[in-house]
Amino acid sequence: MVITDETIEYVGILAKLELSDDEKEQSKKDLSDMLDYVGKLNELDTSGVEPMSHTFPISNVMREDEVTNGDDKENMLKNAPESNQDAYIVPNTF
Amino acid sequence: MQDILSISAVDLGKKIAAGEITSVEATQAYLDRISAVDKDINAYITVMTEPALKAAEEADKMIAAKKAAGEELSPLAGVPIAVKDNMCIEGTLTTCASHILDNFVPTYTATAVQKLIDAGCVIIGRTNMDEFAMGSTTETSYFGATKNPRDLTRVPGGSSGGSAAAVAAMECPAALGSDTGGSIRQPASFCGVTGIKPTYGRVSRYGLIAYGSSLDQIGPLGKNVTDCATILEVISGHDAKDSTSAGADETSKQDERTTDYKFTEALVDDVKGMKIGIPRDYFLEGMNEDVKKAVLDAAEVLKSKGAIVEEFDLGMVEYAIPAYYVIACAEASSNLERFDGVKYGYRTSDYLDLHNMYKKTRSEGFGAEVKRRIMLGSFVLSSGYYDAYYVKALRVKALIKKAFDDAFAKYDVILGPVAPTTALKLGESLSDPIQMYLGDIYTVSVNLAGLPGISVPCGEDSNGLPIGLQLLGQTFDEKKIIRAAYSYEQYRLNNMSLKCDDIFGKEA
Numbered sequence: 364m365v366i367t368d369e370t371i372e373y374v375g376i377l378a379k380l381e382l383s384d385d386e387k388e389q390s391k392k393d394l395s396d397m398l399d400y401v402g403k404l405n406e407l408d409t410s411g412v413e414p415m416s417h418t419f420p421i422s423n424v425m426r427e428d429e430v431t432n433g434d435d436k437e438n439m440l441k442n443a444p445e446s447n448q449d450a451y452i453v454p455n456t457f
Numbered sequence: 458m459q460d461i462l463s464i465s466a467v468d469l470g471k472k473i474a475a476g477e478i479t480s481v482e483a484t485q486a487y488l489d490r491i492s493a494v495d496k497d498i499n500a501y502i503t504v505m506t507e508p509a510l511k512a513a514e515e516a517d518k519m520i521a522a523k524k525a526a527g528e529e530l531s532p533l534a535g536v537p538i539a540v541k542d543n544m545c546i547e548g549t550l551t552t553c554a555s556h557i558l559d560n561f562v563p564t565y566t567a568t569a570v571q572k573l574i575d576a577g578c579v580i581i582g583r584t585n586m587d588e589f590a591m592g593s594t595t596e597t598s599y600f601g602a603t604k605n606p607r608d609l610t611r612v613p614g615g616s617s618g619g620s621a622a623a624v625a626a627m628e629c630p631a632a633l634g635s636d637t638g639g640s641i642r643q644p645a646s647f648c649g650v651t652g653i654k655p656t657y658g659r660v661s662r663y664g665l666i667a668y669g670s671s672l673d674q675i676g677p678l679g680k681n682v683t684d685c686a687t688i689l690e691v692i693s694g695h696d697a698k699d700s701t702s703a704g705a706d707e708t709s710k711q712d713e714r715t716t717d718y719k720f721t722e723a724l725v726d727d728v729k730g731m732k733i734g735i736p737r738d739y740f741l742e743g744m745n746e747d748v749k750k751a752v753l754d755a756a757e758v759l760k761s762k763g764a765i766v767e768e769f770d771l772g773m774v775e776y777a778i779p780a781y782y783v784i785a786c787a788e789a790s791s792n793l794e795r796f797d798g799v800k801y802g803y804r805t806s807d808y809l810d811l812h813n814m815y816k817k818t819r820s821e822g823f824g825a826e827v828k829r830r831i832m833l834g835s836f837v838l839s840s841g842y843y844d845a846y847y848v849k850a851l852r853v854k855a856l857i858k859k860a861f862d863d864a865f866a867k868y869d870v871i872l873g874p875v876a877p878t879t880a881l882k883l884g885e886s887l888s889d890p891i892q893m894y895l896g897d898i899y900t901v902s903v904n905l906a907g908l909p910g911i912s913v914p915c916g917e918d919s920n921g922l923p924i925g926l927q928l929l930g931q932t933f934d935e936k937k938i939i940r941a942a943y944s945y946e947q948y949r950l951n952n953m954s955l956k957c958d959d960i961f962g963k964e965a
Binding site: 370373374375377378379380381382386390393394396397398400401402403404405406407409412413414415416417418419420421422423424426435438439441442443444445451453454455456 | 560561562564565656657658671697700701703705706707708709775776779780782783790794797798799800801802803804808809810811813814815816817819820823828829831832833834835836838839846848849850851852853854855856858890891905906907932933
């Protein structure tokens with residue numbers, strides 16, 4: 364499968380990645396090679412086969428919706444690249 | 458007395474319980490060993506010197522108190538254990554071997570690790586890995602490659618290469634790893650140690666930084682089958698914090714195997730009447746002849762001990778890798794969305810606005826292989842391609858599971874190699890991703906089908922490099938593969954002369 368510049372741009376937006384020109388060229392090649400390779404799956408007739416997400420039978424476990432963890436705000440905010448008192452600081456969104 | 462570094466985790470636990478050595482002395486011996494050899498091997502990202510010694514002191518006090526009160530001790534009380542750097546430990550740097558998490562200090566501890574701590578284990582350090590567990594060589598780590606202790610010019614395998622190398626180099630008695638497509642079994646094979654990938658749902662994934670959530674599973678790497686079964690017994694069990702963990706819901710409870718965690722009961726040298734199948738389609742072109750011979754010789758050993766061994770056609774073998782990479786990359790692209798430079802981890806220093814900050818942070822924070830997989834995953838989940846790639850792969854997954862179900866209707870255990878080759882030279886495989894992915898042919902299908910698998914040393918190639926035997930069981934049949942592996946190991950210890958047994962001793 365041929366991957367165009369437009370496709371790489373579009374996938375880059377979905378992936379939230381900003382690739383350099385070299386990375387874009389490499390990514391076009393890698394994506395194309397991988398898609399050709401996984402195209403092998405089309406050799407299999409899967410009509411009537413249900414897509415499988417979970418491999419063994421499991422059912423829901425219900426419980427009361429109660430808070431069990433304590434307030435750990437201070438430690439959590441220590442990991443933030445930038446914070447102010449009780450809040451995460453992010454760049455301007457507009 | 459054997460050197461304290463060479464004995465198994467369980468034997469060390471016995472010596473500590475008997476008062477022959479303290480946990481502090483054992484922990485210090487391992488810390489000294491790490492100081493002496495890790496500059497050449499790079500198995501650790503973080504060595505937890507001070508917290509480990511403090512935990513060892515606590516363990517010694519706890520052991521003394523329990524003994525005085527006549528209470529039962531865990532077989533691993535006081536034993537140092539290393540943990541792969543993708544499991545959260547409160548207050549301890551947890552990097553996933555990535556630049557994007559190189560300053561991340563979790564506020565909670567993964568359930569599997571907490572269970573070890575509760576058993577009195579001492580967490581001695583955080584082991585190196587492929588970045589976000591994406592790789593088979595431990596070369597994609599932001600903190601540099603780990604070397605194979607058996608040959609420093611070669612890779613240890615991956616992604617739990619640091620854990621496998623640390624055990625092989627006697628830098629810890631045992632370690633936790635995680636396995637998404639072979640990441641415990643393949644490095645165990647390459648380094649000449651033992652590793653178990655449990656059934657999906659057996660061990661809680663709470664606190665394991667997710668790669669492919671439907672495939673990831675935490676498991677032990679150790680010097681022998683006994684150590685691995687003992688650790689698995691400690692870390693298994695239902696966890697309300699992991700909705701995919703088995704054993705509490707009405708459906709899975711109907712099968713008593715889902716709540717049977719007594720894996721050490723299966724440490725029995727007896728395979729009489731056990732039905733073992735060898736997939737004929739595992740032994741095709743491109744396979745190293747030494748690997749083939751060692752694995753088939755191991756099958757003969759089990760046969761001579763009374764197992765019924767026969768060849769059969771498993772089917773679907775060549776479709777496992779393409780299905781795996783579609784599903785794993787799709788899940789990875791979704792799971793890794795959370796790394797955006799807002800709440801934790803790396804943030805780029807120079808940006809225009811919020812969206813630009815996300816993109817630059819991620820582009821600078823992730824390495825090449827991680828970006829490659831996020832791109833593929835984003836593509837196969839995108840509108841217009843979702844059905845053709847992602848849903849198709851999920852249908853193929855159902856066919857792969859069915860092929861295994863058919864096989865396990867006839868056999869108790871499936872026997873085969875872990876990988877088609879032994880450890881490759883450093884730098885040999887990264888340039889051609891597809892070639893690297895082909896090395897995962899015998900391991901990824903096990904994750905797709907959710908099965909348990911064990912890797913046990915079974916030989917050496919002409920260069921003296923370790924070869925691993927892989928034994929697979931039906932979901933929740935860990936006991937069968939542990940029994941088969943233990944029986945094989947007894948033969949190996951008594952009749953073969955592998956380097957791993959010279960290093961670790963033959964008292965298993």
